[in-house]
Amino acid sequence: MPVLIPDELVITSRLMEKWVLENGFGGRILVYSGILKSLEEKLRRGDEAGVNAFKSLRMACERTGAAIEVVDVDDEEVDLRTALRELAQRSGGEVVTSDPVTARLCEALSIRFSYLAPSSIIDLDKVFQGNVMSLHLKESVPPRVKKGVPGAWRFEELSDRPISREELELVVAQILLEVYSTLGKSSFIEVEKKDTMIVQLRDYRVVITRPPLSDGLEVTVVRPIVRKSLEDYTLHPSLRDRLVEKAEGILVAGPPGMGKSTFAQALAEYYRSLGMVVKTIESPRDLQVSSDITQYSKSAATQGELYDVLLLSRPDYTVFDEMRDTDDFKIFIDLRLAGIGMVGVIHATTPIDAIQRVAQRLDIGVIPSVIDTVIFMDKGEVSKIYTLEVVVKVPRGLRKADLARPTVLVKDFLTGNVEYELYVFGERTFIVPAGEDGGRVEVEANNKVTDIVSTILGKFIRGHRVRVRGDQLRIEIPAEYMKVYVRKCQKKIYRLCREMNLTLDVSVLEEG
Structure with a gap:
């Protein structure tokens, strides 16, 4: 009597049921118990399609006179593919599958199998x-x-x-x-x-x-990513020079579907054409690049494995498509600080958003060593280019000369104008737009001071008011909280006022 051992895919697709009915099969069908456990788990989580397909297969077997049996293997810890092969070898039966890996392994082990699949559903x-x-x-x-x-x-x-x-x-x-x-x-x-x-x-x-x-x-x-070269983009000649001579920490940013990966692919091919060693990190691997560019799969690597492989193989540039979570950013940062040129693809609605996603993971003075160029894509074209550099200066919005600190300048590459400044004040990193005059920036700086003071007071005091007027910080506190202010908050706020060169006025909040 012929024996068939179906896998889960031929059951859930109902291909097994169709084959039994079309061929009037009257032999034995051995269903591995692990398949039923899988269908049971899916049913428990709300997917009844597999159980319904198994029920239909059982009814088809009743109509044709086939015997359907649920069987186990000796080692219950084996995976489904191994269990099917063991059942086939033990019973002398034939594996019926819609799984390419199972079929290839059966070929290699000379286990009889049939591959069931339609061939003309979709082209x-x-x-x-x-x-x-x-x-x-x-x-x-x-x-x-x-x-x-x-x-x-x-x-x-x-x-x-x-x-x-x-x-x-x-x-x-x-x-x-x-x-x-x-x-x-x-x-x-x-x-x-x-x-x-x-x-x-x-x-x-x-x-x-x-x-x-x-x-x-x-x-x-x-569909495959469109293959483009850098020559297909309208790029300023100075940008092409920078990509070769200076840019080693590049972010290619933009909203989904705006051509980030396509540009990164073109950049990888450009570096390859210059005789550089280029590799990629992808998940999944779908960049269309030349065969001499090695593509690594992030999903197939263990934690730390990609870092070790790339550090030891020392490529000139690594394209990371795309960076999503903390581990991705950590690999990008560590490899860049190790001296490897990096091109990172990142989702962002504005160029400064892309910078901020990386900046929050770094000390302020190190940022330009990791990111020196940001290329923002919009509708398939380069729409904005930023460069980053660090200087020691008094950031915009601060007044006192002794408040000079490392400040990252974010410049428009084509005009050279500073558009943003990044600096650390207290324990927070601030990103301040560079206004044409100081008024707007000063207002933003004052808002940041009131935010910090409100955070300090808010832990202990309710109903307070905080304002900055000129060079004076004014705080109004309900009378019942005044002692709490002196014990818990006064020292921190004094220190803040000294740093910001502000005088301090604390008064009782009038009722009504």
Whole structure:
């Protein structure tokens, strides 16, 4: 009697059920108990599609006279793929799969297997004709594509009929079939977790999410990043010179979809063309770069592994696409301080926001050693360029000469004008716009003083008032809190006034 051992994908996609009915299968089907545990866990978290598919498979077996059995393996700690292979070897059965990795391993071990998958559900090459940027499929929602260019795109529905869960499972199975046929050559599975799979299928990046991570099965396919060179951008000649001669800590910033990664890719190729050693850090790896640029996957590396590899291999430049969390910024900062040229891609709505995201993680005087150039992208083009340098001066908004301190000047690269100053006052880092006159800056400085004083008082006193008038700090406190002020706050505020060259007036707050 023939024996089949299905994996979870052929069950949840209902391909196993369809095959049993079409072939009138009357043999034995061995379902590994770990698959049922997985379906049970998904049901507990609100996703009943897998359990419903298993129920339909059982009913199909009853109609054809097949026997379906739930079986275990000796080692309950093994993963699902290993368990399927053990069952096949123990029973002499045949693995039925829609998983490219399982199929390849069965090939290598001479284990009999069948690969079930549809082949004509969707043609990605036809979908991505013209200016289609991405394909968006979600159960119970009509399929849509995003058309246009960075900064000027729109959604279009491919059909007004919502796609069902069963149809979308077949799309997933077809995508994985294409991965199977090119696995290890032009396709690979970069991330595979319980509810997430990120696949590189030739030049397409495919993101698959399942409940409960998402509220339904969703498949997103992103078109390859457009390959551009620096010559395709309208760049001032002096910027090109700076990128070669001076810029070693570069931030490429901008909102999502504005061409940051495309520019970073062009910059990587430009450095490569100059004979420099260039590497990338990506998650997932979807920059379209030459084969002699090594692409490292952040999601595949352990903590500290990327730092060690890059520090020992000593590239001239490393492109980090893109920096999101504290660990990403730490790698960028540590590698830059080790002397490696860094290009970091970062989401930000304004150029100064990008600087602030890094500045809050560094001592003020070190910032220009880590970031010396900020390139802001808007609608696929370079819209703003900042350079950073540190000087010792009295920052804007402070008055007294002995308040001079390290101050980072943020300059417009093309005009040389200072647009922002960064400095530390107390324990806070301030970013002050450089106004044409001192009035606006002084108001902002006064606001910062009142904020600091209010923070000191607010820990102990309610109902206080704080104002700065000229060179005087005025504080009004309810009478019942005056002793608390003297004990808890007075010394700190005296010290602040000395630093800011302000006189102090403290009075009782009049009722009413």
